[in-house]
Amino acid sequence: MSLKARIQEDMKAAMRGGDKPRLAAIRLIMAAIKQREVDERIELDDAQVTAVLDKMLKQRRESIEQYQSAGRDELAAKEQQEIEVIQDYLPEPLSEAEIGQLIDEAIAASGASSIKDMGKVMGQLKPKLQGRADMGAVSGQVKAKLGG
Secondary structure, eight states, rough: OOOOHHHHHHHHHHHTTTTTHHHHHHHHHHHHHHHHHHHTTTTHHHHHHHHHHHHHHHHHHHHHHHHHHHHHHHHHHHHHHHHHHHHTTOOOOOHHHHHHHHHHHHHHHHHSSSGGHHHHHHHHHHHHTTTTSHHHHHHHHHHHHHTO
């Protein structure tokens, strides 16, 4: 079963079960997927759906920071619920050690020696880490290892 089909099935189950918060979050996911499909006139595969979910996760994390700094804890809590639903559809996150190993392999494979080569390294890492690690944090680790 494709990831998109699984999300659709879970939406039906949430409707039947009357789980309104989960249903609302799944509808947001489906809307984001459908928007990208319409914009690009394609059917998204699992990797593309994961990219959409990853982007949604990043947006939610940024929103939580803003809501908390503004003292809007009820809105931050709603965003956190959405994050939990989105994470159900993402692959298992990688450990720090696994991320570090993948960074080292990418640096070695690309022959990167300075911060100027960061794009090459990130280009190799992104497909392997999409949805499994915070790319912002990974970028910081790569920069540190390249002496930036």
